[in-house]
Amino acid sequence: SIPSESRQLWQKFGVKEFGGKEEFQQEFIRHVETTLARSIYNCDDLAAYQAASQAIRDRLIVAWNKTQQKHTTKDRKRVYYLSLEFLMGRAMDNAMLNAGIKDITKSGVADLGFKIEDLLEQEPDAALGNGGLGRLAACFIDSIASTNYPGWGYGLRYQYGIFKQRIVDGYQVESPDYWLTFSNPWEIPRYEIQIDIMFYGYTRKYTNDDGKVVHVWEGGEQVQAVAYDVPVPGYGTETTNNLRLWASKPTREFDFEKFNAGDYESSVRESQKAETISAVLYPNDNFYSGKELRLKQQYFWVAASLNDIVRRFKKTHRPWKEFPDQVAIQLNDTHPTLAVVELQRILIDMEGVEWDAAWNIVTNTFGYTNHTVLPEALEKWPVPLFTNLLPRHMEIIYEINLFFLQKVEKMFPKERDLLARVSIIEESTPQQVRMAYLAIIGSHKVNGVAELHSELIKTTIFKDFVTIYGPDKFMNVTNGITPRRWLHQANPKLSDLIASKVGSYDFLKDLNLLKKIEPLAHDPKFQDEWVTIKKFNKARLAAHIKQSNGFEVNVNALFDVQVKRIHEYKRQQMNIFGVIHRYLSIKAMTKEEKKEATPRVCIFGGKSAPGYYMAKTIIKLINAVSEVVNADADVGDLLKVVFIADYNVSKAEIIVPASDISQHISTAGTEASGTSNMKFVLNGGLILGTVDGANIEITREVGENNIFLFGHLAESVEDLRHKHRFSDVPLDPNLEKVFNAIESGTFGDPNIYVSLISSVTGSDYYLVSDDFQSYLDAQKLVDQDFKNKDTWVSRSITAVANMGFFSSDRAIDEYAESIWNVEPISME
Numbered sequence: 104s105i106p107s108e109s110r111q112l113w114q115k116f117g118v119k120e121f122g123g124k125e126e127f128q129q130e131f132i133r134h135v136e137t138t139l140a141r142s143i144y145n146c147d148d149l150a151a152y153q154a155a156s157q158a159i160r161d162r163l164i165v166a167w168n169k170t171q172q173k174h175t176t177k178d179r180k181r182v183y184y185l186s187l188e189f190l191m192g193r194a195m196d197n198a199m200l201n202a203g204i205k206d207i208t209k210s211g212v213a214d215l216g217f218k219i220e221d222l223l224e225q226e227p228d229a230a231l232g233n234g235g236l237g238r239l240a241a242c243f244i245d246s247i248a249s250t251n252y253p254g255w256g257y258g259l260r261y262q263y264g265i266f267k268q269r270i271v272d273g274y275q276v277e278s279p280d281y282w283l284t285f286s287n288p289w290e291i292p293r294y295e296i297q298i299d300i301m302f303y304g305y306t307r308k309y310t311n312d313d314g315k316v317v318h319v320w321e322g323g324e325q326v327q328a329v330a331y332d333v334p335v336p337g338y339g340t341e342t343t344n345n346l347r348l349w350a351s352k353p354t355r356e357f358d359f360e361k362f363n364a365g366d367y368e369s370s371v372r373e374s375q376k377a378e379t380i381s382a383v384l385y386p387n388d389n390f391y392s393g394k395e396l397r398l399k400q401q402y403f404w405v406a407a408s409l410n411d412i413v414r415r416f417k418k419t420h421r422p423w424k425e426f427p428d429q430v431a432i433q434l435n436d437t438h439p440t441l442a443v444v445e446l447q448r449i450l451i452d453m454e455g456v457e458w459d460a461a462w463n464i465v466t467n468t469f470g471y472t473n474h475t476v477l478p479e480a481l482e483k484w485p486v487p488l489f490t491n492l493l494p495r496h497m498e499i500i501y502e503i504n505l506f507f508l509q510k511v512e513k514m515f516p517k518e519r520d521l522l523a524r525v526s527i528i529e530e531s532t533p534q535q536v537r538m539a540y541l542a543i544i545g546s547h548k549v550n551g552v553a554e555l556h557s558e559l560i561k562t563t564i565f566k567d568f569v570t571i572y573g574p575d576k577f578m579n580v581t582n583g584i585t586p587r588r589w590l591h592q593a594n595p596k597l598s599d600l601i602a603s604k605v606g607s608y609d610f611l612k613d614l615n616l617l618k619k620i621e622p623l624a625h626d627p628k629f630q631d632e633w634v635t636i637k638k639f640n641k642a643r644l645a646a647h648i649k650q651s652n653g654f655e656v657n658v659n660a661l662f663d664v665q666v667k668r669i670h671e672y673k674r675q676q677m678n679i680f681g682v683i684h685r686y687l688s689i690k691a692m693t694k695e696e697k698k699e700a701t702p703r704v705c706i707f708g709g710k711s712a713p714g715y716y717m718a719k720t721i722i723k724l725i726n727a728v729s730e731v732v733n734a735d736a737d738v739g740d741l742l743k744v745v746f747i748a749d750y751n752v753s754k755a756e757i758i759v760p761a762s763d764i765s766q767h768i769s770t771a772g773t774e775a776s777g778t779s780n781m782k783f784v785l786n787g788g789l790i791l792g793t794v795d796g797a798n799i800e801i802t803r804e805v806g807e808n809n810i811f812l813f814g815h816l817a818e819s820v821e822d823l824r825h826k827h828r829f830s831d832v833p834l835d836p837n838l839e840k841v842f843n844a845i846e847s848g849t850f851g852d853p854n855i856y857v858s859l860i861s862s863v864t865g866s867d868y869y870l871v872s873d874d875f876q877s878y879l880d881a882q883k884l885v886d887q888d889f890k891n892k893d894t895w896v897s898r899s900i901t902a903v904a905n906m907g908f909f910s911s912d913r914a915i916d917e918y919a920e921s922i923w924n925v926e927p928i929s930m931e
């Protein structure tokens with residue numbers, strides 16, 4: 104450590120936060136001239152973005168250091184959020200906002216000849232996630248920092264985020280998202296933090312001098328995990344937490360044997376393979392694919408994170424039994440479930456803790472969040488693959504399972520079937536490790552992400568575990584979104600208007616304060632301002648559409664939006680069938696009828712998993728319909744269909760504030776929560792949705808007059824599916840007309856859509872036909888109600904006023920209180 108006589112000097116010259124605009128400008132120019140080695144003569148927008156972000160980064164690092172020091176001295180319980188996905192989007196605007204230096208930066212760069220908007224556009228999205236699950240993790244770490252909890256995120260530093268999507272000839276084409284080309288100013292490489300991770304090898308046991316059986320795992324391949332830290336600034340607080348992302352590197356000794364044997368080239372080739380572990384994000388949402396590299400990623404990340412967490416705990420010199428008093432670990436879905444086994448392994452094999460004591464520590468440390476009931480999304484790893492990659496972990500899982508099944512057998516001695524049903528090992532050929540069961544058994548709390556979903560997991564997929572553990576282990580924490588990004592940043596004009604009425608921006612920290620605008624719902628002046636802002640946001644989106652799709656849309660039309668991953672259960676197919684129905688209706692209208700009709704712009708966006716044929720077909724159909732409809736002079740402004748390519752976080756920030764209606768129309772019981780539904784309503788759009796996920800709670804909060812609901816309820820779904828399987832259910836007549844149009848070639852080669860249509864005419868698993876009439880009725884109501892501008896705007900205002908519950912700050916408080924048992928640490 105530094106001798107005391109030197110410390111004063113350190114304090115004197117320690118980096119301070121820049122106070123005002125001039126200091127920012129000084130730093131900006133210093134970074135242009137030194138960090139970037141550029142000058143006034145060759146500073147383009149990209150360089151200016153880089154210099155500005157370097158200046159902001161410096162400031163973040165000062166706050167980050169302060170926070171970490173504070174948290175270390177306070178020595179209180181921390182939470183670790185383990186997520187294989189963090190869908191962060193852009194960082195710069197958020198960093199300026201949260202550090203409270205947006206105005207300084209904006210006018211600071213303006214004086215130097217740049218527009219802040221242009222600089223922000225230079226930043227590539229950090230797209231290290233697929234969809235809702237990854238974006239939830241991003242909102243959560245924002246809220247953990249903003250509410251002053253000591254908490255870290257742990258993830259992987261993928262070199263390639265979610266692929267970029269282009270539309271070629273109506274089809275999705277993927278290209279790699281190499282997002283690190285111009286380096287990433289928002290990360291701090293920690294080359295000194297290196298952790299060795301092993302795969303493969305074999306296990307062996309021996310009895311030591313104390314007569315104790317010791318297990319060893321050895322002889323495997325080694326790779327190294329290197330830490331990259333991303334500061335996570337809270338809003339309106341000094342707290343700046345950490346997101347630690349791991350990258351894989353070859354170990355220095357990687358293949359010494361080969362190297363010494365003179366096989367230099369193959370030694371280098373082998374060591375390059377280490378880098379592939381963290382290279383690419385798997386692009387599936389709500390679908391499990393059992394690739395070995397994926398399991399490798401999971402173990403690599405989990406082992407590095409636990410090593411880090413355990414090392415930090417050991418520095419406090421506490422006894423092991425206090426581990427759960429210092430550490431809470433949340434499993435974001437089953438992807439990090441190996442952490443349960445890894446912690447047990449560290450405790451029993453490395454630290455010599457007895458099995459039962461160790462298992463107690465483990466289960467008191469972990470909480471598990473489930474995000475889906477779809478069977479095809481539940482992770483199961485083949486035992487042979489697992490045993491080969493992680494032999495010691497497989498042994499420990501067998502042991503965990505044995506103790507668990509013994510307990511169950513004692514509790515329910517007569518129920519033989521129960522044991523097979525709840526076993527971590529599925530007795531298929533080959534056997535499979537059921538990760539969700541392991542996560543439940545290894546955690547003290549299991550939660551779903553919206554009320555209906557949390558009920559459904561208790562009554563369907565995890566029913567037996569409720570019998571075994573009782574209902575208290577299972578709970579609900581309804582998802583939320585950060586109002587910083589999804590109101591203030593995405594919709595600054597609306598945020599400013601609200602602030603002007605409620606007197607401050609405090610609602611960005613306490614979203615329930617939105618309630619204060621409810622009395623203004625019928626105030627004509629406020630309504631006018633509200634409508635003007637919506638218009639502005641629609642014009643902003645229209646400009647984007649003009650640029651990306653090359654045609655104009657009418658900003659007075661109803662903007663109808665469905666943007667999310669393309670999946671059959673989310674039913675974009677039903678939406679586009681509805682659009683076709685609308686098109687056919689318009690074609691059949693008289694001139695008078697056309698005058699009465701409500702003009703619509705139907706906007707779609709979203710990526711399909713690259714191997715998901717049906718989802719790709721849906722994208723093709725949307726684009727085919729768009730081409731025909733938009734070129735049809737009979738239709739004019741009454742209907743336009745837009746597919747926005749490469750939907751991502753930064754596009755969502757433009758799309759969400761521009762919607763009049765957004766669609767959240769999953770088959771009831773299939774969408775665990777949804778989070779974009781919350782974003783749309785918070786921005787003054789109304790929802791057309793099914794009685795599913797968080798739509799139900801949104802309805803309760805905003806009132807059923809302020810949402811358009813339709814379709815069968817979750818409780819009817821099973822019966823309806825049964826009917827489809829065992830009897831002939833007639834196709835909905837309107838849907839039949841739609842299919843006839845497709846089959847007659849109205850939208851090009853009908854052969855392309857054969858399987859899409861037969862998925863509905865056949866078993867109709869997602870109940871498109873069953874819900875179609877109800878959907879059309881709801882759409883009709885939307886058309887009518889949109890004409891009544893006053894009522895529409897008052898509904899929009901009322902809905903926003905009642906969205907306080909859906910702040911991710913509230914969700915985090917619930918996790919902290921009922922699962923993590925952590926408390927905020929104020930920086931004051």
Ligand code: NBY
Pocket residue numbers: 233234235236237239385387388389390391392474475480482552582774775776777778796
């Ligand atoms: O998590 C989503 C749910 O569908 C949505 O309803 C919910 O609001 C959101 C947050 O709780 N799930 C989701 O996005 N899942 C994935 O992206 C995902 C990704 C990969 C895998 C499974 C699911 N995988 O097994 O590879």
